[in-house]
Amino acid sequence: MMSLNSRVLLAATAVLIIFLGATGAVLDGAFRTSAEAAEHDRLQTQVYALLAAAEVQDDGSLRLPRALAEPRFTTPGSGLYARIVDAHGNSVWRSPSTVGVEVPFTSAAAAGKFHFQRMPAKGYFAMALEVVWESGRGTPTRYVFQVSENDASYRDQVGSFRRHLWGWLAGVAALLLLVQGLILRWGLAPLRRVADDLEQVRSGSAANLGGAYPKELEGLTGSINTFIASERAQRDRYRNSLSDLAHSLKTPLAVLRGALPENAGEAGAVDEQVDRIAQIVDYQLQRAATSGKPALATPVALRRSVERLTSSLTKVYAARGVVIETDIPDGLTFLGDEGDLLEVLGNVLDNACKWARARVHIAAARRDESLVVTVDDDGPGIAEERRDDVLRRGVRADEQVAGHGIGLAVVRDVLAAYGGRLEIGRADGLGGARVVLILPAS
Amino acid sequence: MRLLVIEDEGPLREQLVSHLTGAGFAVDAAADGEEGLYQGNEYPYDAAVVDLGLPKLSGIEVIRQWRAAGRHFPVLVLTARGRWQEKVEGLEAGADDYMVKPFSMEELMARLRALLRRSGGWTQSLLKCGPVTLDMTTQQVEVDGAPVELTAFEYKVLEYLMLHDGAVVSKADLTDHIYQQDFDRDSNVIEVFVGRLRRKLDPDNRYTPIETLRGRGYRFAIARDNPQ
Numbered sequence: 001m002m003s004l005n006s007r008v009l010l011a012a013t014a015v016l017i018i019f020l021g022a023t024g025a026v027l028d029g030a031f032r033t034s035a036e037a038a039e040h041d042r043l044q045t046q047v048y049a050l051l052a053a054a055e056v057q058d059d060g061s062l063r064l065p066r067a068l069a070e071p072r073f074t075t076p077g078s079g080l081y082a083r084i085v086d087a088h089g090n091s092v093w094r095s096p097s098t099v100g101v102e103v104p105f106t107s108a109a110a111a112g113k114f115h116f117q118r119m120p121a122k123g124y125f126a127m128a129l130e131v132v133w134e135s136g137r138g139t140p141t142r143y144v145f146q147v148s149e150n151d152a153s154y155r156d157q158v159g160s161f162r163r164h165l166w167g168w169l170a171g172v173a174a175l176l177l178l179v180q181g182l183i184l185r186w187g188l189a190p191l192r193r194v195a196d197d198l199e200q201v202r203s204g205s206a207a208n209l210g211g212a213y214p215k216e217l218e219g220l221t222g223s224i225n226t227f228i229a230s231e232r233a234q235r236d237r238y239r240n241s242l243s244d245l246a247h248s249l250k251t252p253l254a255v256l257r258g259a260l261p262e263n264a265g266e267a268g269a270v271d272e273q274v275d276r277i278a279q280i281v282d283y284q285l286q287r288a289a290t291s292g293k294p295a296l297a298t299p300v301a302l303r304r305s306v307e308r309l310t311s312s313l314t315k316v317y318a319a320r321g322v323v324i325e326t327d328i329p330d331g332l333t334f335l336g337d338e339g340d341l342l343e344v345l346g347n348v349l350d351n352a353c354k355w356a357r358a359r360v361h362i363a364a365a366r367r368d369e370s371l372v373v374t375v376d377d378d379g380p381g382i383a384e385e386r387r388d389d390v391l392r393r394g395v396r397a398d399e400q401v402a403g404h405g406i407g408l409a410v411v412r413d414v415l416a417a418y419g420g421r422l423e424i425g426r427a428d429g430l431g432g433a434r435v436v437l438i439l440p441a442s
Numbered sequence: 443m444r445l446l447v448i449e450d451e452g453p454l455r456e457q458l459v460s461h462l463t464g465a466g467f468a469v470d471a472a473a474d475g476e477e478g479l480y481q482g483n484e485y486p487y488d489a490a491v492v493d494l495g496l497p498k499l500s501g502i503e504v505i506r507q508w509r510a511a512g513r514h515f516p517v518l519v520l521t522a523r524g525r526w527q528e529k530v531e532g533l534e535a536g537a538d539d540y541m542v543k544p545f546s547m548e549e550l551m552a553r554l555r556a557l558l559r560r561s562g563g564w565t566q567s568l569l570k571c572g573p574v575t576l577d578m579t580t581q582q583v584e585v586d587g588a589p590v591e592l593t594a595f596e597y598k599v600l601e602y603l604m605l606h607d608g609a610v611v612s613k614a615d616l617t618d619h620i621y622q623q624d625f626d627r628d629s630n631v632i633e634v635f636v637g638r639l640r641r642k643l644d645p646d647n648r649y650t651p652i653e654t655l656r657g658r659g660y661r662f663a664i665a666r667d668n669p670q
Contacts, residue, residue: 242523243495243522243523243528244495246522246523246524247495247522247523249522250522250542250543250544251451251454251522251543253543253544254451254454254520254543254544254545255451255453255454255457255544256544257544257545257546257547258454258457258458258461258544258547259453259457271546274544275544278542278543278544282524282542285523286525289525308530308534309526309530311533311534312529312530312533312534315533315538315539316533316538316539316540318560319556319560338527339525339526339527342525342526342527342530343525343526343527345526346526346529346530347526
């Protein structure tokens with residue numbers, strides 16, 4: 001979809017082009033009209049000057065002085081030309097400037113009336129005036145005074161005006177667009193800030209949209225914050241109610257188990273069933289509690305989580321003296337719920353500590369798009385044919401569970417919720433089991 | 443050994459108290475976090491068993507406040523959920539071990555004994571000081587390889603003294619750690635137990651394992667064989 005920025009800029013540009021185009025056209029028309037009016041006045045003046053200079057002889061013929069007030073009439077090819085014709089259309093006088101030049105003249109419309117004409121094809125302005133003079137003998141004689149001027153200077157003027165006009169209009173348009181762009185940038189800045197803040201919330205570096213926003217956006221940001229808060233509260237509530245459920249299911253089981261008489265015949269069977277119920281409850285609650293990759297996840301520092309677990313496990317396994325070596329580079333993060341990460345790593349590390357003779361090694365690295373965590377121990381290892389069993393344990397409620405622990409089955413399920421997986425193998429260096437956790441990297 | 447049990451579920455609390463008492467511990471019980479916190483701060487316990495899901499004050503908060511107040515006895519937490527986040531939080535708050543419900547009483551007992559040994563600096567359940575050997579698991583005492591018959595209270599006194607061998611233990615300390623809260627503190631029953639213990643452990647006055655430090659208390663004087 002077209003961005004807000006482009007929409008507004010496009011609309012503004014279109015309006016600007018129409019407005020400035022119309023303005024330019026009107027100004028251009030007005031200038032041409034006024035330039036033509038000036039030309040009209042100039043030619044009229046020349047006609048009056050010729051009229052003033054002309055002398056009618058007693059025989060009715062017309063005479064003009066050799067030197068005229070307007071020097072351009074006497075310079076050949078000057079661009080200003082004049083001719084006087086009699087009633088029969090015969091030329092009685094030509095200005096010396098017409099020598100060697102084919103000049104178009106216009107004819108008069110009515111006696112005493114100026115006739116002005118532009119001849120763009122020929123490149124001339126022309127004017128004619130018909131006058132009637134009484135000669136000394138009383139016979140009226142008709143003459144037509146014709147003046148034509150080359151329109152080069154007019155075209156120069158108009159051309160120069162146009163260049164200036166459109167130049168300025170283009171400049172103004174550019175300036176207005178620039179200002180428009182700046183206004184947009186400033187006006188849309190809060191929206192951009194909301195987007196940035198949302199990105200921060202999504203990537204976990206902020207808890208909610210905390211900035212100050214204009215009041216038009218407050219409704220939106222308020223709703224988003226409410227949504228974020230309710231999503232978190234919902235998750236917490238869910239977790240808490242699962243915790244309550246676990247408590248209320250397993251405490252009676254603990255009582256039941258505690259009440260069993262020691263070494264009585266049926267006690268062993270009951271004890272085993274209590275174990276199974278407890279494991280099923282654990283497993284199903286764990287599945288229900290696994291959130292999977294949430295939309296608003298906080299990146300969890302892998303190293304920090306591993307350190308929390310190793311210091312806890314070192315305490316628990318203090319009597320056995322198991323040493324946990326870690327090799328986790330800084331900066332590796334898991335994008336998801338910290339509880340889920342602790343669950344996965346805790347189960348795997350606990351298993352390793354349980355089986356290890358003295359050493360457990362945990363390493364992590366980023367491989368392509370995955371976060372790979374490797375946990376090795378120096379215990380007896382897991383035989384190849386038993387590896388599948390270990391993972392399947394406790395998966396089905398009606399299955400007979402052999403031995404203890406649903407740990408790795410839980411790990412596998414949590415990983416699956418994140419699109420990761422689990423591999424079991426043999427530890428190269430330590431000789432015991434190797435569990436490899438593959439998680440999609442953030 | 444005096445223990446504190448904080449568990450809100452009545453039947454489970456009674457079971458814990460009866461099992462632990464049966465195993466020779468002096469046990470006090472609390473039904474909620476506030477009461478448990480108060481008792482832990484008030485009396486000198488050797489260890490505590492704390493449920494994490496407690497009314498009024500969570501188990502984690504109870505442990506945290508004890509540790510902040512300088513109470514360093516070992517704590518074993520009971521959790522229903524068994525999620526690692528919960529276990530880690532409990533251990534970070536200052537607990538030393540955890541058990542997930544439903545636990546077996548035998549395992550609870552074994553873990554508690556291990557914690558008590560560790561807090562006394564012992565790494566094995568067999569405490570050996572010269573000719574005297576005390577097995578915390580079987581509660582058997584031998585001198586020069588010959589078994590010695592002790593009553594439950596005599597055993598408790600000896601176990602406490604041996605766990606803290608070399609240290610001066612006052613009569614009040616012994617009373618506190620061996621009896622529950624309602625014990626009559628003025629009685630001279632401790633002196634009687636110590637006298638009997640001396641006669642049973644060292645009838646010929648060869649080793650003098652228990653010294654009396656006038657006005658201060660008693661000390662188990664034979665150094666441990668495997669100091670660690």
